[in-house]
Amino acid sequence: MSNVDYLKDLLGEKGYKITTQRLVVYELLKEKEDEHLSPEEIYELIKDKYPEMGMATIYRTLQLFEEIGLAIKLNFDDGCGRYEILSPDSLETHQHHHLICKNCGKIIEVKEDLMNSLEEIIEKQYNFEIKNHMVKFTGICSDCRKKENFNGNRKET
Ligand SMILES: [Zn+2]
Ligand SMILES: [Zn+2]
Ligand SMILES: [Zn+2]
Known part of the structure; x- marks a missing residue:
């Protein structure tokens, strides 16, 4: 279509x-x-x-x-x-996940779900039927990590 x-x-x-x-x-x-x-x-x-x-x-x-x-x-x-x-x-x-770099603001997509075992645990423990999820991870992307290592200073955020 x-x-x-x-x-x-x-x-x-x-x-x-x-x-x-x-x-x-x-x-x-x-x-x-x-x-x-x-x-x-x-x-x-x-x-x-x-x-x-x-x-x-x-x-x-x-x-x-x-x-x-x-x-x-x-x-x-x-x-x-x-x-x-x-x-x-x-x-x-299910929605894919996003990785957000706190340094450069880049957004990286994680195409896989990877939440299956967590979903299973939640469904069992909370008797909750999961339809979807919105997950974002914040951190430092690989490009920024390379640069930081090069400069020899790791920023604490
Ligand atoms: Zn899922
Ligand atoms: Zn970055
Ligand atoms: Zn996306």
């Missing part, structure tokens, strides 16, 4: 129409998936091509995407909400 068809179907299911704004924001999030774009970044990227789309429109569009389960808002403690698009198959699977 093409991106457009998928978006059209999902919007239609919830009683919404596909519009240029919705398509533009969707395709941008999809194309730059690894960057976890913020509304401000989306605005910067499209303002030349779509000057009629202001911040309010972008916020509204992202809110709608969240509502219909197309995207999730992530908080990486960098002062802005960042968005990640969920693909049709990821609607059924």
Whole structure:
């Protein structure tokens, strides 16, 4: 299924129409998936091509995407909400994890779930059926670690 068809179907299911704004924001999030774009970044990227789309429109569009389960808002403690698009198959699977470097702010994706045994323990001990999770690890990325080792000083954070 093409991106457009998928978006059209999902919007239609919830009683919404596909519009240029919705398509533009969707395709941008999809194309730059690894960057976890913020509304401000989306605005910067499209303002030349779509000057009629202001911040309010972008916020509204992202809110709608969240509502219909197309995207999730992530908080990486960098002062802005960042968005990640969920693909049709990821609607059924668990969210991947994020590693956030406290030094350079880089966000690294951990594609594997790796939580199976923890999930099992939680389900047993708390009689809680896990549907998904949001896990973020903060620390120092490998690039920064290399640099720190080179300088010979490890920062305590
Ligand atoms: Zn899981
Ligand atoms: Zn780093
Ligand atoms: Zn991600």
